[in-house]
Amino acid sequence: MxxxxxxxxxxxxxxxxxxxxxxxxxxxxxxxxxxxxxxxxxxxxxxxxxxxxxxxxxxxxxxxxxxxxxxxxxxxxxxxxxxxxxxxxxxxxxxxxxxxxxxxxxxxxxxxxxxxxxxxxxxxxxxxxxxxxxxxxxxxxxxxxxxxxxxxxxxxxxxxxxxxxxxxxxxxxxxxxxxxxxxxxxxxxxxxxxxxxxxxxxxPLPQTAVERILKEKTERKPAEIKLAAQLAEGSAGLAIEMDVTAAAQSRKNALRILERAAQGQGFAQLFADTSALAKDRQSSIEDQIGVFYGLLTDLLELTCKLKEPVLRNANLAKELEALSKSIDSAWVVHAIAGFDELYAGARRNLNRQLGLDALAASLAQAPSGGLERHF
Ligand SMILES: [Zn+2]
Missing domain, CATH: 3.40.50.300 (P-loop containing nucleotide triphosphate hydrolases)
Incomplete structure (x- = not known):
């Protein structure tokens, strides 16, 4: 005690x-x-x-x-x-x-x-x-x-x-x-x-410390403990509360939205993606935006060609690396600015759907990713 x-x-x-x-x-x-x-x-x-x-x-x-x-x-x-x-x-x-x-x-x-x-x-x-x-x-x-x-x-x-x-x-x-x-x-x-x-x-706590806390306070299996500690980014409280499967899935979904935006797949798909986000009442818009910030931080490290990037989403390393090849750091910075605006809007109680739509439009117009440049 x-x-x-x-x-x-x-x-x-x-x-x-x-x-x-x-x-x-x-x-x-x-x-x-x-x-x-x-x-x-x-x-x-x-x-x-x-x-x-x-x-x-x-x-x-x-x-x-x-x-x-x-x-x-x-x-x-x-x-x-x-x-x-x-x-x-x-x-x-x-x-x-x-x-x-x-x-x-x-x-x-x-x-x-x-x-x-x-x-x-x-x-x-x-x-x-x-x-x-x-x-x-x-x-x-x-x-x-x-x-x-x-x-x-x-x-x-x-x-x-x-x-x-x-x-x-x-x-x-x-x-x-x-x-x-x-x-x-x-x-x-x-x-x-x-x-x-x-x-x-x-x-934030080192990942090993979060794992130790999870071992003491939860009944989770070792693999799940590892993933939860990784996804919680040094926050033991978050790791304890976390629905690991849902958290991993929301990161995958967010990554897919970024991939589509980077490929310039047009508004229609982006709006479909963001309206799915808007309907998700399980997680707050701040949490959702936090997921994107985590992915974009990783993409920034990758597109800036840091020698040994320490990825927050280590479990998505392969997908992130692939995506980073089709965009550049300017694209990432533009996307982060879009999410900053969305976050500010959320703080002012802006309508969630409108904010997301504005973001989708902004992502679609982001400085072109590599793919577009080749066409
Ligand atoms: Zn006492």
């Missing part, structure tokens, strides 16, 4: 333990890094260590406080419970008045983007103003134990006006509380927020 269970990013663990030991605990921490690298897990462990009844710079996992806080390790259950308590078809005002707060111990709150279920559905889960106001009120209460810890997961989903409420808390930090924000990158947040936080960047 304790921090020893956390694999990877040892320097961050050491820094947090040092802060707890010295009693000089920062008021605001920002954990950045891609999804599933352990940001929320380490934030929860920090909350346990800050409040453990037996230890000061680590946690026992056995005392009543540790046990209660450990319920945050499975946030999904608490989220479902919170949504049910609020009423499945709450209206917008109720959502703000009864904010979704994951609390298994009085001093430790988890805030996650609210996957609100309104009658008119809101597409994007986000941290809402009601949640932030609740934190603002509670942050100044004296802790019942040692330290109040507020974990704001997915801080990048805060709208900017909401972020300003949050900024007020950071400007007058409460004495015995620590706010921990998690976000994929500091650029997704207001610079004024980032500058007030002590920032830690989580790097």
């Amino acid at each position: 304790g921090f020893a269970e956390f694999l990877g990013n040892e320097h961050i663990v050491a820094a947090l333990r040092g802060a707890l030991r010295s009693g000089r605990v920062p008021h605001a921490l920002l954990f950045t890094g891609s999804r599933g690298v352990g940001k929320f897990t380490l934030a929860r462990m920090f909350a346990q260590a800050a409040n453990c009844e037996r230890m000061t710079d680590d946690f026992c996992g056995e005392c009543a406080t540790c046990q209660r806080i450990s319920l945050l390790a499975h946030p999904q259950r608490l989220i479902e419970q919170g949504l049910v308590e609020r009423g499945e078809s709450a209206d917008a005002a109720t959502v703000e008045r009864v904010p979704l707060i994951l609390q298994s111990h009085p001093d430790v709150w988890g805030l996650v983007p609210d996957p609100v279920r309104l009658k008119s559905p809101v597409a994007r889960p986000m941290l809402r103003i009601g949640q932030l106001r609740a934190v603002q009120r509670a942050a100044y209460f004296q802790p019942m134990g040692k330290r109040r810890v507020f974990i704001l997961d997915g801080a990048e989903t805060m709208r900017w006006d909401v972020a300003n409420v949050f900024l007020k808390i950071l400007e007058e930090p409460p004495g015995s509380a620590t706010l921990i924000l998690t976000a994929p990158s500091p650029y997704a947040l207001l610079p004024t927020i980032v500058s007030r936080c002590l920032q830690f960047h989580f790097v």
Whole structure:
């Protein structure tokens, strides 16, 4: 039990333990890094260590406080419970008045983007103003134990006006509380927020570490563990959740779309492909775009003729190499720009189909691949 269970990013663990030991605990921490690298897990462990009844710079996992806080390790259950308590078809005002707060111990709150279920559905889960106001009120209460810890997961989903409420808390930090924000990158947040936080960047885990975690936490067969670790690109959380067959298939599908685009097979087929993507409600558009980014990164390495390219999609090496012969790096850069635009559109809740169609049109007009050049 304790921090020893956390694999990877040892320097961050050491820094947090040092802060707890010295009693000089920062008021605001920002954990950045891609999804599933352990940001929320380490934030929860920090909350346990800050409040453990037996230890000061680590946690026992056995005392009543540790046990209660450990319920945050499975946030999904608490989220479902919170949504049910609020009423499945709450209206917008109720959502703000009864904010979704994951609390298994009085001093430790988890805030996650609210996957609100309104009658008119809101597409994007986000941290809402009601949640932030609740934190603002509670942050100044004296802790019942040692330290109040507020974990704001997915801080990048805060709208900017909401972020300003949050900024007020950071400007007058409460004495015995620590706010921990998690976000994929500091650029997704207001610079004024980032500058007030002590920032830690989580790097992806080595593939062997992810494999070790999968061996411990899942019942998967060795071959499946290897593939999952490879596809998850250093993110243990992602690897655990991953439906390996579906993930491998979605990479193959995406590769096929890129192949067709590179061959200039015209709009009709591309639109058919992208509308299939748009209908796929199982995965978010961000996830789908992420798959393309992974493939395009590999293609960029291959078309730039790096001596020893380290492919993210090693299992598709043959297909990627073949494709890289019919395109050049300008084509890849153009395609990446297209996906950047699609991603920005997705963040603005742009209609998925329209965004994909625009992308297909842009890919079809990309600087010609080798095939076209020969004709
Ligand atoms: Zn304890």
